[in-house]
Amino acid sequence: MKNNLNRRDFIRATSVAGTGLALHLPTVGRAASDVAKPALLGGPKAHPGGYPGWPVFDQTEDQALLGTLRSGHWFRGNGRAVTTFETEFARLTGAQHCLATSSGTAALTAALGALDIGPGDEVIIPPYTFVATYNVVTLHHALPIFVDTDRESFQIDASKIDAAITKETKAILPVHIGGSPTDLDRISEVANARQLPVVEDACQAHLAEWRGRKVGTLGRAGCFSFQASKNLTSGEGGAVLTNDEDFANRCYNFHYQGRGRPVNSANSADTESRGTNLRLSEFQASLLMAQMTRVVEQTNRRTKNANHLTKLLTEIPGITPARLYEGVTRSAYHLYMFRYDPERFAGLSRGKFLAAMNAEGVPCSGGYGELNKDAYVSSLARNKHFLKIYGEQRMQQWLEQNRNCPQNEKVCAEAVWLSQNQLLGPREDMEQIADAMRKIQKHAGELAKR
Ligand SMILES: Cc1ncc(COP(=O)(O)O)c(C=O)c1O
Numbered sequence: 001m002k003n004n005l006n007r008r009d010f011i012r013a014t015s016v017a018g019t020g021l022a023l024h025l026p027t028v029g030r031a032a033s034d035v036a037k038p039a040l041l042g043g044p045k046a047h048p049g050g051y052p053g054w055p056v057f058d059q060t061e062d063q064a065l066l067g068t069l070r071s072g073h074w075f076r077g078n079g080r081a082v083t084t085f086e087t088e089f090a091r092l093t094g095a096q097h098c099l100a101t102s103s104g105t106a107a108l109t110a111a112l113g114a115l116d117i118g119p120g121d122e123v124i125i126p127p128y129t130f131v132a133t134y135n136v137v138t139l140h141h142a143l144p145i146f147v148d149t150d151r152e153s154f155q156i157d158a159s160k161i162d163a164a165i166t167k168e169t170k171a172i173l174p175v176h177i178g179g180s181p182t183d184l185d186r187i188s189e190v191a192n193a194r195q196l197p198v199v200e201d202a203c204q205a206h207l208a209e210w211r212g213r214k215v216g217t218l219g220r221a222g223c224f225s226f227q228a229s230k231n232l233t234s235g236e237g238g239a240v241l242t243n244d245e246d247f248a249n250r251c252y253n254f255h256y257q258g259r260g261r262p263v264n265s266a267n268s269a270d271t272e273s274r275g276t277n278l279r280l281s282e283f284q285a286s287l288l289m290a291q292m293t294r295v296v297e298q299t300n301r302r303t304k305n306a307n308h309l310t311k312l313l314t315e316i317p318g319i320t321p322a323r324l325y326e327g328v329t330r331s332a333y334h335l336y337m338f339r340y341d342p343e344r345f346a347g348l349s350r351g352k353f354l355a356a357m358n359a360e361g362v363p364c365s366g367g368y369g370e371l372n373k374d375a376y377v378s379s380l381a382r383n384k385h386f387l388k389i390y391g392e393q394r395m396q397q398w399l400e401q402n403r404n405c406p407q408n409e410k411v412c413a414e415a416v417w418l419s420q421n422q423l424l425g426p427r428e429d430m431e432q433i434a435d436a437m438r439k440i441q442k443h444a445g446e447l448a449k450r
Helices: 007-014 059-071 081-093 104-114 131-139 158-164 184-194 245-255 282-291 295-314 350-359 375-382 384-403 406-414 427-442 444-449
Strands: 097-101 122-125 143-146 169-172 199-201 221-225 238-242 319-321 328-330 335-340 415-419
Touching: 059 282, 081 097, 081 238, 081 282, 097 104, 097 245, 104 131, 104 199, 104 221, 104 238, 104 245, 122 131, 131 143, 131 375, 143 384, 158 184, 169 184, 238 245, 295 319, 295 335, 295 427, 335 406, 350 415, 350 427, 350 444, 375 384, 406 415, 427 444
Parallel strands: 122 143, 122 169, 199 221
Antiparallel strands: 097 238, 221 238, 319 335, 335 415
């Protein structure tokens, strides 16, 4: 993959060990003229202290894990950690049903399995996403169809979905990238008109809201990840939300070797359909219950800091925070994403801007590469199974069609990301991020020559 820096490594790199807040050290022994200089030109770092570590944990997690260990119940069952988590996560999000899974990928796999997506089918996805969104479609031997990105929001361009629908399209799989809701009004409108199910990839969007409703509850399914970098985490883990009972049961079957729910402990269920093992463990669920004691407060803190940061960055020419759609009542800010315009920074390339920001003590990444043009994705056109299912002509056509995402190309070239844990510290952290950019902008000509 051509990602500038893998998102998970990026979040790890921005965390200081432990769970303390950022240290702000005074600048000592420097001439006043140096203070306004970028760190790369000999000035002090704008943010010298590091950011809050991730994950956050204390004795609550110790007790949760020990409780599960000592119970001797390490497998899902009524009244145990996994089923309790399912009830609580459904309550927190307002969903009618929740199924815990072993990962976000597993949640998406179960949702597509429950929709009986298979060979010959097409599923619409955005190119600006983590590769898992693509992989879950091809693992079902369906064709992923990329729809271009809305450059302003970084989300799938909902106005282009309808044109990509064919008689083979069986689902729309939008992603709330960075934790910011995609345009669910327009997507629902197209999906309803075409009678297609929407599977929301909400893997980065815990507690984000569209018109006051939690994302993941507006489509047929909403899929979440609890992988280590995520805003709610158990190292690995996932969940499917739905308001459709029959669909919830089909997801359950798919994640449990195709077996139905046991009627009681003495009754082992029959195998009913296609499936595999995608279950979450009791240990992970107990960790999630402990993490859930903080998730609302952490989400509120990110929102406050992100709103302040947006106000500051909007005043810096050449820095454009990702647009939130009018229907967004909350972004989860798993990533804080903005566009960088080198023209307003004396031609300083994005790579050099990132290096300068990192030198200021503000870790930044360039985000995703162009997934739709990735060598791995293109190699699907030569995959023997796909050639057998779709034929040479269709696979060549698919290859050409998928390369055409011009707005995504721009976004991949101009995006800059901060990570969620950088929004968990004090308000001054936001001011220092803006200070770093102002310093870099003022000395951009000099930095460009280095
Ligand atoms: C947008 C998106 N989809 C899917 C996934 C897959 O989740 P997991 O890593 O839990 O399998 C991720 C996780 O990184 C993601 O960011």
